[in-house]
């Protein structure tokens with residue numbers, strides 16, 4: 342009995358003293374007082390010092406893209422720190438190029454607010470919000486690809502440019518022990534305000550896609566934040582639009598096409614879509630409707646693994662082949678590409694060879 | 708109590724009784740952060756730093772609190788708590804008052820709170836009944852030994868970065884194999900001294 346008492350008392354006293362010391366330290370040593378963050382030279386925020394820049398910005402409802410939850414493993418959370426931020430940390434270096442170093446680019450999840458800071462972020466990020474969405478429907482497009490419709494709460498809406506993406510949070514579930522955020526392009530029209538559509542492909546072993554494909558059910562709620570991205574419809578010139586996508590890369594292109602339909606934009610557009618077999622094509626009825634509704638739009642699917650039994654009369658081979666065939670002159674063309682990094686690099690090669698200017702090639706690498 | 712000069716223990720902890728190569732302790736950060744020499748060196752320094760102080764701290768706690776009260780069996784839980792609290796405190800102090808030190812090794816501190824080499828050293832110190840100076844030599848030596856091991860590993864990994872490996876061996880696989888080979892090499896030192 343006595344042993345039990347002494348043991349309990351000692352452990353309690355010991356942890357108590359340490360807890361007291363730590364709290365005291367947190368109040369004194371860890372207390373940096375209030376700091377001021379000036380963003381883009383005009384907006385000023387007062388935050389509690391000592392936290393990471395990312396966390397401080399989130400507490401002010403400013404969302405910097407971040408896919409790893411601030412662990413310094415995704416490299417998405419870059420911001421320009423003009424004043425106050427201390428030296429660049431070793432944990433940031435793997436993500437920051439030499440040019441960016443010159444430009445004072447930092448990872449906001451690593452850099453802490455210990456003095457007043459001046460930072461620069463893209464103006465659009467002020468537009469980014471967090472939303473809790475209800476899964477209205479989940480539809481199979483192909484065995485590997487699902488379309489999700491997420492509905493906003495009453496009174497909430499998102500304002501995005503066609504082509505932009507949101508980040509979806511995959512929570513902890515059986516087989517996944519960390520929360521992750523992944524980017525998904527919005528496939529629905531910007532004019533639609535009460536829901537968004539996402540087109541999500543399955544990646545074997547993927548954290549977010551396994552969640553979406555195997556766990557998520559209609560009626561569930563999911564957290565998203567957005568919009569993000571500098572890949573969107575460009576209205577500077579009236580060029581012919583060359584759109585190229587494979588698989589789920591169709592999502593942002595659809596949003597752009599809907600936008601053109603809703604705003605009655607009279608531009609020539611060609612959409613080259615790459616897939617393996619006819620079974621990999623989806624949303625064909627939607628696209629057919631767009632072909633009718635749009636001013637001058639044509640869908641050119643290109644299949645790389647057709648068999649005789651498919652009776653396929655369209656283009657064959659990789660998209661590069663059909664681009665090579667259809668694009669005769671480079672003048673007055675601009676390109677929108679979406680898909681895997683490999684596909685994008687090879688398409689950029691074909692297009693620049695054709696003479697299309699690199700600054701008129703816009704892309705999102707998935 | 709064994710009669711060994713603290714210096715002998717210090718060297719033994721580096722070479723013959725290396726935490727990594729003889730006991731395979733502290734493996735998770737050893738495997739996870741041994742990609743590049745500068746980072747490994749930073750982590751190694753942090754481990755050495757923490758080992759030195761936690762060994763002293765735990766020595767005092769053990770001999771001045773636990774032994775008089777007859778609570779030696781509480782050492783596992785008490786050591787873990789004191790290490791965790793100490794690392795937290797240390798991080799706060801370093802971050803606030805020694806910015807340069809913080810940029811060199813402070814950011815690694817949270818990584819090593821749960822490093823088992825650190826608990827291991829405190830426990831070995833008790834099991835082997837070291838005196839204060841012996842413990843100190845053992846703590847510092849173990850830290851340096853751990854640093855030596857992780858830097859050597861980072862050097863090896865930097866070299867093999869661009870070599871083609873069988874798919875299944877990439878990352879941790881090859882690291883463990885190399886660790887095994889290095890451990891074999893370190894057995895060569897084991898004839899020099901024995902500290903247990």
Ligand SMILES: Cc1cc2nc3c(=O)[nH]c(=O)nc-3n(C[C@H](O)[C@H](O)[C@H](O)COP(=O)(O)OP(=O)(O)OC[C@H]3O[C@@H](n4cnc5c(N)ncnc54)[C@H](O)[C@@H]3O)c2cc1C
Nearest residue numbers: 523524525526540541542544546547548549550589592707
């Ligand atoms: C701007 C942007 C927009 C995007 N839009 C969409 C979209 O509309 N629809 C969509 O489905 N995805 C989109 N993605 C990709 C998406 O963000 C995820 O990367 C993808 O869904 C995999 O996430 P995961 O968590 O399931 O896999 P992870 O857990 O991240 O990855 C598991 C493994 O699969 C590998 N892997 C990751 N992605 C792929 C891939 N695409 N193909 C093959 N292997 C892969 C990884 O290297 C890793 O080894 C977009 C990405 C970006 C950057």
Ligand code: FES
Nearest residue numbers: 407413415416450
């Ligand atoms: S949030 Fe992922 S690196 Fe900063």
